[in-house]
Amino acid sequence: MSVLLSIHDVTPAWRSHVDELWALCRARHATPALLVVPQWHGEWPLESHPDYVAWVRARAADGAELFLHGERHDEVGSPRGLRDQWHALGRTDREGEFLTLDHDAARVRIARGLARFHALGLHAIGFVPPAWLCRDGTRTACQSLDLPLLEDAGTVHLLAEGRALASPVLRWSGRTTLRARGSAVQAAWRWRTQRNAPCFRIALHPMDLEHPVTRQSVIDELDRWLAHRPAAPYASLLTPTRAGAPAQRVPTGS
């Protein structure tokens, strides 16, 4: 039994925190997947930070799987409707870039991101919408771009195989002290009730290191989870014929 481990929000904007999360994982002999944002909040374009891209490429050479994680990550320019408000209730502070996007709009952004990855020598094994929020159109867009993997808050979708695995995820929120303490309590509850769940994920965010309560909880949970079940690559979920195959063709536009 293993665990799927990832670092979200990999961008030069969060360079030092991502470095620290990576080191925490490697110190426990685990290699996390990296969820890379091409242009964090409309700034920090990867192309302007070649040293950071070289760092990501080196981590991929170490065995880290790469996911495209939105284009800009926030919701600027994508106003929510009432249904979107309900869908996102309590789950993000305006970081659900794909929350409001239909198939066509999602496909444009994902294709653009994959083209940027390709130009930078990065290879995406899948897509994770920011805050795990998206509509069905994001799933069909990923399928149309031959991405094998998509995950949301409760499920890992094996797109090429038409399968979906229920997958609880341990994550934290340190936006307020109340949320940080709630996160630590929830983390302890997941250990008690889900430590033998068949497909379990741990998702680390740079913000987790900003609050002392979530920082300590991350360290404690990594210690006990990774001692209990080692980290495995997402590709291990795919059937052998897909696991070593190219993750996607180079997109040519919308």
Ligand SMILES: [Zn+2]
């Ligand atoms: Zn994110």
